[in-house]
Amino acid sequence: MHNFLDRSTLHKVQVLHLIYNENRFFSSFELAQVTELSERTILKILSEISLDLQIITESAYIKEEKPKYFKLDYQDHFSIKTVERHYLQNSLTYKACDEIFHNTFDDITTFSLENFTSLASMYRRINKIKPLLNQFHLKYKSLQTVTLEGTEKQFRYFYYLFYWNSCWGEVWPFSLVTREAILEVMEEVNIELPHSAIYWLAICLTRVKLGFPIGQDPVYSTFTKHHYHYGDFSEVVKRIFKKLTTLSDEEIELEIMFSFTFTCCLRHYDKKDKAISLMMNFAQHHNQDLFVQATLYWIETFMDYFSITLNVEEYGGLFVNLFHLHYFIMIFSGPSFLFKEDPYQKRFEMHETTQIEIMNQFYDRLMENEDFSIVFKRRDTLIGRYHKLLKQTIDIINREAIKIKIVSMINDIPHIFEQIKRVFIHVELCSEGEDAELIITDSLYLNLKKEAGELFVWNTMPKKSDYERVGKRLQEIYLNKSQETNNLLIKALICQI
Template structure:
């Protein structure tokens, strides 16, 4: 994600993250080494952070013990995100962009004088904004009245991306549109998706609605979606629900069609990725298979089968194709945002370096072949961002429960089944990989956990199985060991599955 903070604010946030990572005291030396600053600077940073905390309602404070160091006292409701929002909103870049969005920015001199800042400091930050929005195919014109120049679609996309990634639903930034009024559109979105939205999804789309209505209210700007008119006819039900509502909100009659289409582009482009192995009730469009995002997805599937010797189930093929269509659609409609969305909705657990290298190079191989095709090359897609999506897609596909199988774990305890169930719950909580419990004598057991080093275990366990001896009541160190071993087994399994899936020629090229 982008960083619009000054050095001190960034350091304070990092300090809070370190202190909140464990419930113990951290020495000055330990903290200064982790933050790569002097002891004197560390002490000063803590003092400034304490001063900031006095103005917060957040349930957190720093405990100071001269000998032991510093400890963060966290009460119920503590959230690092709220602290991040505090510092983001205090930054010059945030305040300039917020005033531009709300049409309150007069000029640099006025902005600087109101905040007792120098003209040069404000101007330097505004230059950084120019670089930031260029990724969205936008320009910042530094004339007498500063304004963002570009298409209304991209301007809205930038403001939405900015607020969502900075605030993330913690606060409502849209001063001229009441959040409660936005909820009437959530029901329409849920009808469109044929399911109930999660809390985070609801907030996500509320921010989009707030962005649209604020722009229409303040700037009297209608969006132009003429280049996407080929999608008309794909959202008749959505149009029936949205059109009367927008007309009742004083949207110009000649702009409603474009606004409905814009909302459709948002709903289709930002729908969640499908998960491999889950039944999906939402049907992808079949009438638009000749559109460019479908063509690119087909090319991708062709390259995949050319590089991987793996047979996909029908369900996997549908999920993969659907995800590819959605991802390419979004990248073609909404340009830029890589610095904002690089890590959004993407989750790849820390892999073994060998697996990471295989994954990275396999993605580059597929992407390089795709971007040689004129139809794809001419789209000018964000190569870095699209490769991150490809990486996630390959990882999810080839490491799904269906392909990975389960890790077989045997737990030995003399305290009975009730205690055993508690121990099983501990093991399950230490990994996101599917766990199957079995007997320690099973030929394919992966991990044996016991509270005693019984000779029978040593004699009968297979040579491949890992062995952990933990305490009758597992300690934090015991649990950490379980986590490490499960991760090791999972990484080995992932590498094996991935290597087996690669074609020999591709494997040789990667090596």
């Protein structure tokens, strides 16, 4: 977001997030220390945010309890994205990019005059976003009309992220095509598409209406040829383009194939999804393509590095999601998010140092094969997604769960067990005659001394602090157990984040 907002607005967003994330009163002095701004500046920022909120939303306001103590009061339906969107869409950089997309940006001098800013200020703003555009292989060009120079594919990808990551589906930013017109055609064939896919189609339709259809590329026809879902997708998108554009059938087919290659890569497949088998058949038709070969190499390296054998469901879930991810990385250049940090990368970086190191060492192993360097080149984008996919797919619970026994005076064992699973999920109750690795009890009963397993004593009516203590103890046992067996995968995936 810092590429698009001026310094004062960035400060407002920073302060807003601070008071939004913690539901308490902040002193202006504390906010000044955290943000490294003066207290006078903080008071000015809070005053401006308060006025902004009156314009933007009725579901939040700045509350002052006593002099220089402030809190953000908001209702359950308040969305901070709405406020961020307001700031973004009122920034000059955003307005300039929006005009470039709609092909209405004539020249920078006229734009500067219309928006009451200087040429020097606009050039500074443009220079600020040039490094971002470079990531998409786009260049700012100012000839007769200001535009972005690059492939149509990359132009559309950039603007999909530009609009989706700023509007988040809350508003419709497109002027040449209406959302209702697209939905009307979808209703005719009784097919639904994700809201993000509708944004994507609106971008493609707008570009077509402006005279910029997608170019021919054999990659798209190859990818769509054996895909089970292409027929349904083609039916609805063909109707949309026929009704809303004047393209020929051949040009519409190119648009359909291109849009399908983008939107299908965004879908996540659950390992129990019935479509997994269909996608495995699809992969057979592409077994010589780089994205499939790279995925086969990834799984082979993964099983060797972590000393693990995957069951059928795990293998299918990993394989299908990975080859879509690898295909996407191969055909689109640029980050996966604009205006915000990549949440997959951010979540991964919140894990323990050991987990991050293990995944990085595994990634280093992948990089040893230079044949697939084009697929694995974007570590920052991929490593967080790899980690999340492993946590979603690998059944660690049943592989290495800790066996526990619960002894309770009030005999409410099912309820207690469910509460324990909330603080540490990798546990199972012992069956009859089975030894427990941890016995959780509310008293040191005489008969427990004869049983195998460690003892953990807590209150008859366990409190929150008791559950937190048992969670920490279970994690210690789990880590020690994984160290004994040198199970790197457990060490990498144990965290609940």
